[in-house]
Amino acid sequence: MTGARLPQGLLSVHALPADHHDGPWDHILVPDGIKERLLSQALLRLRHGRALRNLPGMPHGLMVLAGxxxxxxxxxxxxxxQTAARALAPAGATTYIEIDPHAFPSEMLGQSQRNITTLFTDTLPEFAARRPHTVVLIDEVEAFAVRRSAASFGSNPVDVHRATDAVLAGIDLLAGSHPRTVVLATTNFPEAVDEAFLSRADLVLNLDLPDEATIAAILRRTLAELAGMWEGVRPLVCDDGLHRKLAVRCAGWDGRRIRKLVLAALAQRREVALDPNLLEAADLLTAAEAG
Ligand SMILES: Nc1ncnc2c1ncn2[C@@H]1O[C@H](COP(=O)(O)OP(=O)(O)O)[C@@H](O)[C@H]1O
Ligand SMILES: [Mg+2]
Known part of the structure; x- marks a missing residue:
């Protein structure tokens, strides 16, 4: 479900697992252990949240991905x-909700605070009651739980405070009333996110820029995806020496830029653009040189 029929502040709502949600988990290549840690934390909460609620220092079900x-x-x-939903499917389905953090601009005076409170006290609990498990994504949370100690940005600091307080109160409430809910938050700027928000997280995971081995793996994967469409690219998929050389040139690049390098390589020469089977190592090296 997406669009205008959704309550205020929600971008989309899906029932998982669903086959067309397969893909993203395998698409991202990260050093060993990161995915296992993330998945285990989510499964623990979604499966045993009710029991864990009785522990002192109650888990909040909040996980933060920073980088x-x-x-x-x-x-x-x-x-x-999707991956957690697949693992939990025998125990029931998962509702997956994406929040639009930009739906609560702090310039909207007290309105933002009221809307955030409604989101956490009415909207999310209502959805969380529908299926046994719920996962909520707050993407780019720095727009939402602004660090109160640093909030100025020309906005009324009192309103920023109130909106951030509303988020924190909301997370506490949701954690208590719906313990089989995980709130995932991402941030490009953890230093802009409120400290009290971060301290509620059961897990804060930093995704760094890819190291050389990961860069090579991303290039290999992207080339393999191309070879699925244009068989002529196949020899480049196995050229480990080339991947290593490119990885050195791409040091400091993020994953998105690395994937785009392969696209840029296809557009270095007109004949390759017209027939990607003609792609050569030199095209990749030229594209990497150009940045
Ligand atoms: N570690 C990675 N491995 C493979 N692809 C990546 C990686 N990081 C980024 N990408 C590519 O960049 C795209 C954008 O990533 P995204 O999830 O939007 O990053 P972020 O939310 O951190 O800005 C991904 O869909 C993928 O194609
Ligand atoms: Mg993002």
Whole structure:
């Protein structure tokens, strides 16, 4: 479900698992252990949230993915919802909800605070009651839970405070009333996110820029995807020496930019653009040189 029929502040609502949501989880290549850690944290909460609620220092079901833009945070969060939903399917379906953090601009005076309160006290609990498990994504949360100690930006600081307070109160409320709910938040700027929000997280995971081995793996994967459409690209998929050389040139690039390099390589020469089977190592090296 997307669009105008949704309550205020929601971008989309889906029932998972659903076959067309497969993909994002495998699409993102990260160092060993990161996906396992993320998935395990989500499964623990979704499966045993009710029991864990009795522990002191109650888990909030909040997980934060932090890192520079283009490192796969949004894609991984979407993939996590589907992968967790698949694992939990024998115990029932999962509702996956994406929040629009830009739906609550702080210039809207007290209105933002009221809307956020409605979101957490009415809208989300209502959806969370529909299926056994619920995953909520708040993408780019820095727009939403602004660090109160740093909030100025020309907006009324009192309103920023109130809106952030409303988010924190809302997360506490949702965690208590619907313990089989996970709230995933992503941020490009963790230093702009309120400290009290971060401290509620059961897990804050930093996605760094890819290291050399990961860059090579992303290039190999992207070339393999191309070879699925144009068989002539196949020899480049196995050229480990080429991937290593390119990885050195792409040091410091994010994952999005690395994938785009392959696209740029296809557009270095007109004959390759017309027939990608003609792609050569030199095209990739030229594209990497050009940045
Ligand atoms: N680690 C990665 N492995 C493979 N592809 C990546 C990686 N990081 C980014 N990408 C590519 O960049 C795209 C955008 O990533 P996105 O999830 O929007 O990043 P972010 O939310 O961190 O800005 C992804 O869909 C993917 O194609
Ligand atoms: Mg993103």
């Amino acid at each position: 520079p833009p283009g490192t796969g945070k949004t894609t991984l969060a979407r993939g996590l919802a």
